[in-house]
Amino acid sequence: MDERQVGSLTFRLDLSQPLYEQILKxxxxxxxxxxxxxxxxxxxxxxxxxxxxxNPNTVSHAYQELERDGLTETRRGxxxxxxxSRERVQQFRRELAERLLAxxxxxxxxxxxxxxxxxxxxxxxxxxxxxHGRNGGAL
Amino acid sequence: MGETxxxxxxxxxxxxxxxxxxxLDLTIPAGRVVGVLGPNGSGKSTLFRMITGLVxxxxxxxxxxxxxxxxxxxxxxxxxxxxxxxxxxxxxQQAFRWAETFLPGFSLEExxxxxxxxxxPLDGRVRDMxxxxxxxxxxxxxxxxxxxxxxxxxxxxxxxxxxxEKIIDALIDRVSDGERTVLISTHELYEVEALFDLAVFLESxxxxxxxxxxxxxxxxGSMHSxxxxxxx
Amino acid sequence: MPAQSTFWALVRHDFKHxxxxxxxxxxxxxxxxxxxVALVLLAVATYTARGGHxxxxxxxxxxxxxxxxxxxxxxxxxxxxxxxxxxxxxxTLPYSRLHLSAAKFVAAVVRSVFIYAxxxxxxxxxxxxxxxxxxxxxxxxxxxxxRTGLQLVGLSLAACPFVAxxxxxxxxxxxxxxxxxxxxxxxxxxxxxWLIFSQDYRYLQVHSDGVPHVSLSPTLCISIACSWVxxxxxxxxxxxxxxEQLAM
Numbered sequence: 001m002d003e004r005q006v007g008s009l010t011f012r013l014d015l016s017q018p019l020y021e022q023i024l025k026x027x028x029x030x031x032x033x034x035x036x037x038x039x040x041x042x043x044x045x046x047x048x049x050x051x052x053x054x055n056p057n058t059v060s061h062a063y064q065e066l067e068r069d070g071l072t073e074t075r076r077g078x079x080x081x082x083x084x085s086r087e088r089v090q091q092f093r094r095e096l097a098e099r100l101l102a103x104x105x106x107x108x109x110x111x112x113x114x115x116x117x118x119x120x121x122x123x124x125x126x127x128x129x130x131x132h133g134r135n136g137g138a139l
Numbered sequence: 140m141g142e143t144x145x146x147x148x149x150x151x152x153x154x155x156x157x158x159x160x161x162x163l164d165l166t167i168p169a170g171r172v173v174g175v176l177g178p179n180g181s182g183k184s185t186l187f188r189m190i191t192g193l194v195x196x197x198x199x200x201x202x203x204x205x206x207x208x209x210x211x212x213x214x215x216x217x218x219x220x221x222x223x224x225x226x227x228x229x230x231x232q233q234a235f236r237w238a239e240t241f242l243p244g245f246s247l248e249e250x251x252x253x254x255x256x257x258x259x260p261l262d263g264r265v266r267d268m269x270x271x272x273x274x275x276x277x278x279x280x281x282x283x284x285x286x287x288x289x290x291x292x293x294x295x296x297x298x299x300x301x302x303x304e305k306i307i308d309a310l311i312d313r314v315s316d317g318e319r320t321v322l323i324s325t326h327e328l329y330e331v332e333a334l335f336d337l338a339v340f341l342e343s344x345x346x347x348x349x350x351x352x353x354x355x356x357x358x359x360g361s362m363h364s365x366x367x368x369x370x371x
Numbered sequence: 372m373p374a375q376s377t378f379w380a381l382v383r384h385d386f387k388h389x390x391x392x393x394x395x396x397x398x399x400x401x402x403x404x405x406x407x408v409a410l411v412l413l414a415v416a417t418y419t420a421r422g423g424h425x426x427x428x429x430x431x432x433x434x435x436x437x438x439x440x441x442x443x444x445x446x447x448x449x450x451x452x453x454x455x456x457x458x459x460x461x462x463t464l465p466y467s468r469l470h471l472s473a474a475k476f477v478a479a480v481v482r483s484v485f486i487y488a489x490x491x492x493x494x495x496x497x498x499x500x501x502x503x504x505x506x507x508x509x510x511x512x513x514x515x516x517x518r519t520g521l522q523l524v525g526l527s528l529a530a531c532p533f534v535a536x537x538x539x540x541x542x543x544x545x546x547x548x549x550x551x552x553x554x555x556x557x558x559x560x561x562x563x564x565w566l567i568f569s570q571d572y573r574y575l576q577v578h579s580d581g582v583p584h585v586s587l588s589p590t591l592c593i594s595i596a597c598s599w600v601x602x603x604x605x606x607x608x609x610x611x612x613x614x615e616q617l618a619m
Contacts, residue, residue, distance in 0.1 A: 016360035018353035019333060046315040050308060054333040055172050056315040058353075191463045194617060213465040220459020227455065228389060240380045241464055 006043050006051040009035060019054055023062040031071050031082060032093040039084040042072065142169040142204070144288055144320040145190055150199035152185055152344070159185040160196070161344035167322070169204075169287065172314055172334055174352070174362070175324040177341035178370060183324040184221045186341070187292050190322075191218045204287065214243045217281040221292035221324075225277055227266040231259050238280045250283035257305045271302035278306055282313045289313070289321045295331065307331060332362040340369050377466065378474060385478035388444075389451045416497050420504035428516060428582030430494060434523035437487055438534040444486075445479035445538025446545075449609075453546050462613065469610035472539055476606050479535040484528065491524045522585040526575075529595045530568070536602035536609075543609040547616040563601065567594045 004011045011026050013019060030036055042048075045063060049056040063080060066072045070088050074080045083089065108118050145167040152160040160182045167173055175183050188194045189201055192208040203212045225234060231254060238245045254261060257275045265273055274294070281289055295303050307330060314321060314334075325331060332352070339349040348355075348369055352362060359365035449472075452458040464471065498516050502508040537560055544553055574591040576584045585591075 013333070015332060015362070016356060016364065018356045020353050046312065049311045049315060052333070053307060053311070053330060055336050056311060057170075057172070057336050058333075188619065193459070193462055194619060195615065210465055210467050213463050216463070218459070218463050220463070222456060223459050224456035225460075226389065226457055228387065237384065241377060241466075243465060 004052055006048055011052060013052060013054070020058050020061050023048075023052070023054070023059060024065050027062060027066055028069070028071065028092075028096065031066075031089060032096060034089075036082050038082055038086055038089065040082050041078075042080050042082060044079055143167065143202075144169040144171075144204060145322075146200075146202040147186070147189075148200040150186075150189065150196045150201055152182075152189065152194065152197055158344050160189070163199070163341075163345055165339060165346055165349070167320065167337070167339075169320050170318050171337050172321045173323070174328075174332065174335035174338045175322055175341065176328075176338055176362070176366060177324075177326065179326055181341040182344040183326075183341055184292055185344070187218070187221070187290050187322070187324065190290060191216055215286050215288055217242070217244075217284040217286050217289045219277055219281045219291040219294055222296075223277055223292075225265045225273055228264070230262050230264050231276055232261045234265065234276055234280065235261075238283070242280070242284055244285040245280070246283050246285060250279050253279045253283055253309055256309065257302075269299075270297050271299040274298050275302055275305065278309070282309055287319060289319055291321070291323045293324055293326070295325060295327070304330070307334065310334060328363050328366070335362070338362060338365070340366070342370065378470060381466070381471070381474035382478045382481065385448050385475050386482055388447070388482070389455060412497055413500070416501045417504055420501040428519055428578075430498065431520050431523045431583060433490070433494065434487075434520070434527045437483070437490060437524070437527040438530050440486055441479060441483040441531045441534045442538040442541075444482050445476065445535040446542045448475045448479055449539055449542025450545060458546075458619075462617075467610070468613040469607065472543065472606050472609040472613060475542075476532075476536055476539050476602075476609075479538060480532055483531045483535060487524050487528050487531075491520055494520055519582055519584065523583060526585050530598060532602040533567075533598035533605075536605035540605045540609045540612070543612040546618060547612045548618045549612060549616050550618065567598050567601075 002013050004013065009026075009030050011023065013022055027042075036042065042063075043051065045056050045060045048059045052059070063072065067074065067080075069092060070085075071083055071092055072080050073083055105118065108121075113121070143166055145165065147163050147165040150160050150163040151158070163182065163186065165186075175186065177183055185194065189196055190203055190208055191213060192210060201208060204215065206212050226237075229237065235247055235250045235254075238250070239247050251261075257279065259272060259275055259279075263272070265276065268276070274297075278291070278294060281291065294306060298306070310321070310323075311334065313319065323331065323335070335352045337350065338352050338355055340347050348365075355362065355365050359368050452461045461471065462468075495517055498520075499508060499513060502512060502516070537556075541553070541556060544550060544556060574586050574588045576586065578584060
């Protein structure tokens, strides 16, 4: 796994996973987390392809998807920018969390966990994290 | 979109008892970067020689942008032959002038830019160059052309890491700016695999697998492990 | 397509003699060799002249060796593309194979012209130098000596297209699937040569002093014309070999 820096962004690409999905996922979370500020310009397809050493088609494919998400907008002749709408990013972040949560719950339930048990698990996890002093902070 | 750059139907080529291509079927859509992968002797070079009209199929049909390959279709193809060398008496500048004269679509301006980027002295003579430098010159002759199809046969063989990285960077640039189909054959993947959006695996003159690289990654893991799985 | 200009550009590119890769002999060394050969020739010329031999007319027989160099040059312009690993570039140029082999042929002929002219100049110089040293240089001798040379070098030059075209075919054959036919071509070539030029007694007389003389007879003109037509056929054959019969 390679770590690559593009401007303020850090990417981790794993060549044994589909690249397009990795780029898309990492861009999405960077935006959701606020690693790239609202209205900020993102690297061009070419710059991104160079930095990541991947096919420009893969990058532009991911960029198209971001635009479809409403997270970016392309201004003719100027490049691609993060949306200026805080609301849109927040909403996207909520949707993303919603989806992760739904997945998580569904999988736990498929293992036979009840709502209470799931809640208990989460509490335990939180305490553990606090002890280790990591991971917990962000939540 | 949807245009086909290269089409092969049941293509056969024999050298004596050896079948270099043995019923090869292949469709390469335009505008993609395609890795043509496979061990030595799997037919990669023969396929490329056929696309550029160097050799003719014994049987089957082959089309480049809808036409039978020949010297006319070569106007649209930039081709780096396998194990190619350059005219050793030329300087870089002379090589560029040669290309400007004979190769349609060659842009001297782009070539000069690439030469600077790849740190090639313009008055350097090919005879005095390392293999890596000579390879950079030949690669520039191919990628400084505005043509719809670029074919590179083993562009990384025997080339130092620095040259290889520069070549990959230059290729990413070329692919970014337009509708070009690029075919690259290699039997070692190096850092190049992230460049392909399609991969074609050849063995004994046949396509044993082809597809979108991300799909193949989902299935096999990296291209490298795909190769290990397919050629076990 | 600017066929005309690219054709001559191809000729110019092919005109350059390309040796195999390896460090070339430095310029200074080559000049030294040329100088040494010139000195030896000069010494020999002086010596013969002192010995009273000054009629060098028969020396012009050398001109008949010139077509062999044309053959060598033509084969070389073809074969170096393979030997130097540049054939993939050359044969994927967007020009027909006839265009490509014709350029090689013309380059070989042009190069031959230079070599023939140089040979003529050198021979003329030494011939006249010998006469001068022995004190026999007069207008009549000079004129006849130079005329003899011109005739023989000219005759070789007239045969040059045929030989050069044969060289181009030979080079193409060497790299084709028809390679086993190479010995056969020698037989064919000798046969054709004999057919065309066997009537030489009709235009080539050797005087009692060993000096050859060429007279422009119809036989000669027809023979030369035939050889040129054949040369064209041979270039087409080379183009066919490159088109259909490549061993790669």
